[in-house]
Amino acid sequence: MNAAMWATAGAVGLPLVAGLGLGLAPMGAAKARRAGLALLALVAASLALALWAGEPGAVWAVAWLPDAGPLTLELGGSGVQAALMTTVAALLSLGLVAAPRRWALATGLLCLGAANVAYLSGSFLGRYVALEVVALCVAAAPLIERADDEGPRIARAVYVLLRLGDAGLLMAILLLWRLSGTLAIDGALAGGLGADPASMRWVVGGLALAAWLKMGAWPFQAWIEAAEPLSPFTRAWTFATVLPNLGLYLLYRVTPLIAARSLTAQWLGWSAMLVALAAGLGSLLLLRGGAWRRSVVYLSAAQAGLALVLAAAGEGSLLFGILLLTTLPRLALYCAESVRGREGGRVCASVAGGALVMAWAWALWSLRAAAPAWAVAGGLPLLTMAAWTAIAMAYPMERTVLAEPLRPRRAQAQGALGAVAGAIYRWVEQGLLGGLVTVLAGGVQWASRTAHDVVEEGLLGGFIAALTNGVVRASQVARRTVEEGTLDGSLRLVARGARAASDRMASWHSGKLRSNLLWVAISLVALLAWAISG
């Protein structure tokens, strides 16, 4: 084994093994945190070594499914840098906030191991499997932290949403496989570039859906928002960093495909701008309402929207730059509320906000020069977001978690803007989107119950019942008419006739016999004597 192989094994294997070990070994939260920090430092060192020693190409290769090609882990690409950034973010978050429960930390480590596999994977199949494992770890976190009925509710919502994104990704992967004949990411993406427009629409749609969901772009930030009652580490790292970063990285890798079809890209770009605007506005409104945690989630959603704009504009390198530059500030904003000491939190938020402004200002500047004109309009939500971040830096942070982000009293105190903001929030977020989610979830349940009642109990059950009744009735009628009427009747008639005939014959026969008994006896004796003599 050479250095690159050791480094890759360390980056992937260490968190997986340590995650399992930490889950099984009985130790306190503080001790587990120290162990976690040491381990994360080792993983980061492994990745740094991989960055330094790794040459482009596959380091590890495993055959899994026939015809699917080998599952490879590759160095030399952008994946190592993204993995390193995500690992450093884990280190930072564990250092900044209170020690999580041992099992929560173990889940986070498993998540990191799977995420690193996804970053380094050279095969779409390997990446898909790794992303699924990450989604499972993310969904398991609420079950570990909340023993009440809230945990399963969050886990269910999160996993179903993430699987929706994975379904989009799987659709794109399978179509790319068909179009290119390979599951190797580079080959599949190259093969997809020359594909027919009809197939490409499905591919781009699937990839955009996957990235949209994983990054938590509006309105799919709901799965990150669901982590609100969980511990700071789980909220900031497991939920808000790992999958959003993986989504961003996925988007970066597939940018050439997305931008290749100008019309599709334009549609995606405009939608993404609207999404970024909506989320940016939501973030601003929530902040004014004092809901710090949710406003940060919406800020991430706005950034995700902007990332989609960059992808639609074909700015892959900008996108990767944004991934590297915004991971730590975004995480710091999530952690700011939980950083020990009010001043520490404020400093953390200020620094993080400033860094985000700088990063996005750079992106906007670069976009202005290179992208199509429509994409420059992406500057609008960008500016909204920058303004928000500036406010965030100066705004006194709320330390309490608000169940209702915009309390009416508070909105009143903030005057007309607050009232408008509150109204928009209530109508759009709680009313329209909340209602949509409720209708969707309830709709599936209702549809299944109705289908069950109508089809199973009604149509099919009724059909069976009618069939059974019909058969029973028909057989009863048949019994009455054929069996009892015709066959039994005829038999009875025959029997009755036979009996009457035999009765008549018997009476005739016995009467004659009785009245001529002497003559019969003499005749029999004579017959016997004749037989003996002759």
Add this chain to the structure above:
Amino acid sequence: MALNQASWGLLATLGVPLVAAVLLVVVRPKGRISGWVAGLAAAVPLASILWMVPSLQQGQDPTITLQWVPMAGISMDLHLDWISLPFALVEAGVTLVAVVYAWGYHRPDESSPYLYALLLLFAVGMAGTTLSDGMFLFFIFWELMLLASCLLILVWGEGDRRGAVAFKYFVVTHIGSLMVLMAFLMMYNEAGTDRLSVLRQAGQVLPAAQVQVAIALMLVGFAVKMAVFPVHIWLPDAHTVAPMPVTIMLAAAMLAMGVYGILRFPMGLFSVEAMQAFAVPMMVVGVVSEIYGALMALAEEDIKRIVAYSSVSQMGYILYGLGTMTHNGVVGATLQVVFHAIVKALLFMVMGLVIRATGKRKLGELGGLARSLPVVTVCAVIGGLAIAGAPPLCLFVSEWMIFSGGFQTANVALSVVTLFGSLLSVAYALRLMLGLFMGKLKSPVVNSQPLAMVVPTAALALLAVVEGIFPTPLIGWVTEELSLLMGGLW
């Protein structure tokens, strides 16, 4: 009677359980002995089939040739080939775990010898179905399977409705059987023989119009046994009322016999051209069944019925995969049969353990069992995630192949619906697993769990993981069947 060395395996596969069943009825051993005898008799077929695999790999198919009615061209041939192998393995494996599970589930009493004897006869019916090389022998075993399972439901079923349920099960599935018989008679009349090796030429023997009719009859007839929408009506009640070992055999093994029928007869005897007209209808019915079954599983409250309806959904995937008529689709569908058997048996075993522990079967009355039943919870989570198609568990592998087969056809939109429809499987699996094991404890756990029930459950959970990580040998075996399907032109 012609025999080669490997053919003894065929005799053992059918003969040992048959003899054991007769012995159980005649001798009527007391206590647990019936269960042990049945367990031993159920282990022999599995070992025999595995013993015959090397012969298959060397190209020497185990065969027994026996003339039955020579002047009518009817034979009593038995034969193991690559199409039969996965199904025979499924049947033998499921029977073994079901019998072992019955040791813990069924309290020994005077009826035990009859119960185990019928379980073995049910298994003989399924094994004979997969090993017959003639249509009439196939049909005899097919009906034996139905009779034995029907009697098991009728006598040992749960609740007062068992008579009605057994009747419904018998009548509905028998209608399917009659359709199959009609198709068989059509082919027999034209070919003058019931031997499948000869009937492979049936595409040429039958007039074109009759080919389509025969295929349609067989597809519908076997679909009844598969229990795809809308001919699934016998399944939810039969699975719910049957005692758990029988439910396991019904859901995990007997449904597979419908798939086997489709592979062996319409797809095994006719050409690609003849089958092509049925490709899209099969895919459409598959998708509808997948989504409909999952919706019904979401609507149900009875935990046994939820798992039962999930079979309707899973059979939908399989029919869809067969309908793609692509390499990956057909291999994936056959793999799905094997993996579905593992996971469905696992899930029903888990439900049996939950019902035994709590005495309840309504989802709303259950919850928070993870602390009381940790091993069962782990098994259930593996089963639930597998049925949801989460990697790297076994059903992910087969679903991956089925989906990829779908995307290789021209029906991309249908494939997209299938893929996104699988989210409903995620929804019902999560609802069931999280509802049973997470949250607050709603029902006290009263009974201890017998090892005979826990060990096979855990073994299947382990198998679901192992087969997901190392599926290659099985995929290799299953792929071999392609040369025997639709003229082998793949």
